[in-house]
Amino acid sequence: MELVFLGTGGGRINLLQQNRWTGGFRINGSMNIHVDPGPGALIRSLQIGQKPMNLDAIIVTHMHLDHCSDANVLIEAMSHYTLKKRGIIIGSKNSIQGDSEGNKVFTSFHLSKVQDIYSANWGEKKHFSNEKGEFEIEITKCKHEEETCFGFKLKMDNQTIGYTSDTESFPGLYEQYLGCEYLIINTMKPNKDKYVGHLTSNEAVDLLKITKPKMAILTHMGMKMLREGPEKEAAKIEKQSGIRTIPAKDGMVLKPDLEEQF
Numbered sequence: 586m587e588l589v590f591l592g593t594g595g596g597r598i599n600l601l602q603q604n605r606w607t608g609g610f611r612i613n614g615s616m617n618i619h620v621d622p623g624p625g626a627l628i629r630s631l632q633i634g635q636k637p638m639n640l641d642a643i644i645v646t647h648m649h650l651d652h653c654s655d656a657n658v659l660i661e662a663m664s665h666y667t668l669k670k671r672g673i674i675i676g677s678k679n680s681i682q683g684d685s686e687g688n689k690v691f692t693s694f695h696l697s698k699v700q701d702i703y704s705a706n707w708g709e710k711k712h713f714s715n716e717k718g719e720f721e722i723e724i725t726k727c728k729h730e731e732e733t734c735f736g737f738k739l740k741m742d743n744q745t746i747g748y749t750s751d752t753e754s755f756p757g758l759y760e761q762y763l764g765c766e767y768l769i770i771n772t773m774k775p776n777k778d779k780y781v782g783h784l785t786s787n788e789a790v791d792l793l794k795i796t797k798p799k800m801a802i803l804t805h806m807g808m809k810m811l812r813e814g815p816e817k818e819a820a821k822i823e824k825q826s827g828i829r830t831i832p833a834k835d836g837m838v839l840k841p842d843l844e845e846q847f
């Protein structure tokens with residue numbers, strides 16, 4: 586299995602200036618999964634040799650542009666030029682069914698090209714498989730402006746990957762990620778400010794102290810985080826939590842099975 590980072594930037598400045606990419610990440614294993622395909626998901630995939638045509642699933646954790654803008658484009662690839670009904674969509678309820686104002690991510694045309702569509706429910710576990718392999722996903726709760734936003738724990742090829750997506754801290758958040766070997770944390774900010782809905786470095790420390798994964802990976806970093814220096818922030822988090830912590834880089838390929846390479 587490998588994790589491939591196609592975007593490590595968070596916030597509108599990164600999104601519009603591409604100081605850091607915003608294409609989400611891929612979990613490649615017996616099945617290939619693209620998570621949170623924001624702007625550049627297609628282009629960055631092609632740029633670093635990730636084949637959008639071999640995707641088996643696309644996960645959209647919430648309906649904010651930096652997590653979903655390229656979702657329909659990737660469906661065109663997953664369904665092999667829309668010629669074949671194939672693949673899995675796992676999306677927040679709002680992204681699939683629409684929010685109170687009728688906005689949604691996926692067009693009905695694109696959803697008609699997908700084999701299996703799942704609107705994520707917090708606390709639910711789902712199993713997916715195809716001719717290539719299988720994975721299990723457990724949906725975790727987030728507290729974010731898009732109120733149906735979710736994170737997950739995903740088991741595939743004997744590894745468990747956790748992903749917080751965008752969330753602020755709330756009672757019970759951290760315990761949801763017990764049992765992850767690798768935990769991907771959207772760490773937007775080094776410290777608290779008025780911009781709610783996101784985790785800070787200090788909260789990442791608390792999360793890691795409770796969940797104790799083998800390794801934490803910081804991503805979705807905002808401009809303040811980037812100015813502070815992601816390496817410095819990761820070292821601080823590692824020191825305070827006792828958990829190995831690395832900042833993701835655009836284009837980084839992490840192979841948990843061969844962890845010592847990193």
Ligand SMILES: [Zn+2]
Pocket residue numbers: 647649729751
């Ligand atoms: Zn968001």
